[in-house]
Amino acid sequence: MKHFTLLLGAAALVLAGCNQTAPATEKPAATAPVPAAAPAAAPAARPARPARPDSAAAPAAAVATAPAAPAPALHDAAPLKASFRFTPVPDPDDPAHPRTSAHLLLQGTKPLDIDLGKFASQPDVVDAAKAKLANFPAGMLMGFRSYQAATGTSADLAVLHVDGRYLRIVQRHVEETAPEAGKFETAREIPLPANTMVVAAPMAKK
Numbered sequence: 222m223k224h225f226t227l228l229l230g231a232a233a234l235v236l237a238g239c240n241q242t243a244p245a246t247e248k249p250a251a252t253a254p255v256p257a258a259a260p261a262a263a264p265a266a267r268p269a270r271p272a273r274p275d276s277a278a279a280p281a282a283a284v285a286t287a288p289a290a291p292a293p294a295l296h297d298a299a300p301l302k303a304s305f306r307f308t309p310v311p312d313p314d315d316p317a318h319p320r321t322s323a324h325l326l327l328q329g330t331k332p333l334d335i336d337l338g339k340f341a342s343q344p345d346v347v348d349a350a351k352a353k354l355a356n357f358p359a360g361m362l363m364g365f366r367s368y369q370a371a372t373g374t375s376a377d378l379a380v381l382h383v384d385g386r387y388l389r390i391v392q393r394h395v396e397e398t399a400p401e402a403g404k405f406e407t408a409r410e411i412p413l414p415a416n417t418m419v420v421a422a423p424m425a426k427k
Contacts, residue, residue, distance in 0.1 A: 300418035
């Protein structure tokens with residue numbers, strides 16, 4: 222009887238061991254990995270919108286393709302060539318000493334021969350250096366001086382081209398004994414077509 226009781230106790234112990242839960246130290250079953258989400262597809266590029274006719278780019282294109290404005294036409298008329306001509310002429314008051322007739326010649330579309338008067342001696346054409354030394358008008362086109370040794374008097378004449386519209390002829394008398402030279406005064410003016418170019422030319426032959 223005692224032996225039977227021991228067998229029942231052993232059997233009870235075995236059944237109790239089968240009903241126990243797994244110890245806390247057991248690892249849980251591994252879970253299946255979650256697949257990574259596929260990357261979202263990039264949005265399709267939007268087609269470029271055609272430029273509107275009234276957009277800001279339209280005027281720029283029009284300017285780029287527009288033909289260049291023609292350059293203003295230059296004055297196509299040939300310039301007038303101005304020169305002096307000196308010619309000896311008899312002097313009734315002093316036949317032994319002829320005077321000199323001075324003329325301003327303009328050679329161009331309409332040639333002009335302008336009588337500047339008679340002078341006591343052969344005039345001396347002044348260059349830029351002489352004109353500055355003798356205080357001739359600044360920017361003059363051309364000029365000359367006629368000196369009379371008997372009286373010590375000089376007759377000066379200068380031609381100015383003013384505003385492209387006319388020629389101004391100025392004259393003065395210079396006395397050797399005077400403390401200052403006289404002032405140039407306008408003798409005459411010759412009108413010219415607008416924007417006429419005038420250049421000084423070598424002195425014409427007699």
